[in-house]
Amino acid sequence: MGELSRTPLFDLHVALGAKMVPFAGYDMPVQYALGVMKEHLHCRAMAGLFDVSHMGQVILRGESYEAIAKAFETLVPMDVLGLGEGRQRYGLFTNNGGGIEDDLMFANRGDHLFVVVNAACKDADIARMKAALEPDVSVEVIADRALIALQGPAAEAALARINPAVAEMTFMDVATIELAGADCWVSRSGYTGEDGYEISVPNAQAEALAKALLDMDEVEPIGLGARDSLRLEAGLCLYGNDIDDGTSPIEAGLIWAIQKVRCADGARAGGFPGADRIFGDLAEGVARKRVGLVPQGRAPMRGGTQIFAAGEGGDPIGEVTSGGFGPTFEGPVAMGYVGAAQAAVGTELFGEVRGKRMPVTVAKMPLVPANFKR
């Protein structure tokens, strides 16, 4: 294993007393002094600051937004062309088998498309984009910017203290806004189920911006531990756990992310990898579905827990892909895949924990209501 990379906020994490762990090749804070539970609760009550600089930031440029969008649509089953300027959308890179290679965010920033991908997949994603899009569309990896997320009900008040313009943005808007003397690429989005912002800031100003926010009473630093429990309660997928190269977006319950115009009877139907399987899944239904799961006891059901239809006997009908304790939910929470016949909300199933089958109920996601500024 090679040496771990550091984000521009590494020194700040260490100064804040973070516990650092290796994650996707980076030395990242898993928690700070508050600990996972209090960090999670603070983010839902006030505002949390996350360093997500390990994620990949990429700019796609071409002759026009239309040209870039049409090219990008060969890689994702999303409506890129119809995305308005100053707007962001959730996307998926699919493969020829209809599985998911990564999930991502993309934004129409006028003359270019701004793409943010997962840290663990970024090298493959960049290679995929270069192979498919160049030379007509250039793929520029942004290495000179950090990425900071500010999440929680007090995020707007905190960030607006630095620049009131951020308050004008609504969910999934993007804009270039001056913060801490730097031109920042701000989106009103996140990965917690809370209102908030994701801010691409030049490396040189990243620490100053983070410190300015952390100096505010509302804001605490939040590590990867709470980031995971926040997204789990919010029903958001973690790539590699809940979706992977064998999962179709239909199995994963991500059909909402595929706009009508790209579906079988849409004006720009198909033309992305795996369209046949994805349309087949849509037409014929799928054998398994991603669902929310609420263990009825106190014991968490973690990723890998086998799910059964009955308290005794029979083969597993599913598996937990992410599970743990939900501090806001105040109990164990999980998500996973079960047979389509067992996927209805309220279905009583069993998860095998340490050799014992414990009751678990299929639940509507998100398990904690989202709090976006629409």
Add this chain to the structure above:
Amino acid sequence: MKFTEEHEWLRVEGDVVVVGITDHASEQLGDVVFIELPEEGMEVTKDEEVCVIESVKAASDILAPLDGEIVEVNSPLVDEPGKVNDDPMVEAWFFKIKPSELSQMDDYMDEAAYKKFIG
């Protein structure tokens, strides 16, 4: 007080030994969210898994440090697992064991040795 390499502490109280986990272990585990205690009256052998403790991060087993009988468990912990973080060395003991061979205690570290062990 004695300490195991599994980060348990053992305190002799009359003819029983009280068992809990150390400050260091509680810190490493992070916020504890679930505890499964053994049954009172259960006969256990040394190194047998007798408790499960789960934090926000992961599940860990607690091993019986001695042969003997579980004579009492700290039942209130089940409803307030966070006490393991607040006061692991005193209030959040897990169980009391009546050892069949008290001499098994001799195998374990004293406080100075444990401090050295955890560095």
